[in-house]
Amino acid sequence: MQFLILIYAEEKVYDDMPADQLAEVMAAYRQLEDDMQQAGVLLSGAELAPVRTARTVRIRRNQPHFTDGPFAETKEALGGYFLIDCASMDEALKWAARCPSAHDGSIEVRPLMAPPPEA
Template identity: 50%
Template sequence: MEYVALIHADQSVWETMTDAERDAAYEQYGEFAQAARAAGVLVGGEELASTASATTVRVRDDQRLVTDGPYAEVKEALGGFFILDCASFDDALDWAARIPAVHHGAVEVRPVHVDPEA
């Protein structure tokens, strides 16, 4: 079954890191991805651009409303995700606990919805 591991972190922490600290963090994420790929668990994943680049779209009364900025103003924003193919939810939680963001933010794990009729 596939699970999405949503990475939430305080964007201001990332923005105040030195280049060396950022490089070290990218190395940790790379090591996680390599281990998950080697285990046959990693389906995909990506880092997201800063929330400063976000645009939110809604439709109300058949009118499209476009707002600059993320869906919600929160301290810990969605910064990226991994899609993990695991045998169980517990396995997905074990892999999520290895994502570097767990040490300074949070990783939300959700099963990917499967439509039984599709």
């Protein structure tokens, strides 16, 4: 079963973090990624560019409208993801709990929908 680990954190926390501390966080992410690869569960993963580079598209009255950023009601923003393949939600949660951003942000674990059966 595939799960998406969505990593949310306040970008300002990382922008203001001392370089040596940020290096430790990034090393922890590299270790987590290596461990997931060795366990054979990692399918994909990426860090996202800052929210200030994002654009949002909405269609209203059949017209596209483009706005800056995601405009979420939270200070936390989606900063990256891992796509993993695990036997259960419990296993996926164990991997998610190892994300360094769980200490000052939040980690969402969401199963991917199975494709519909072919007719």
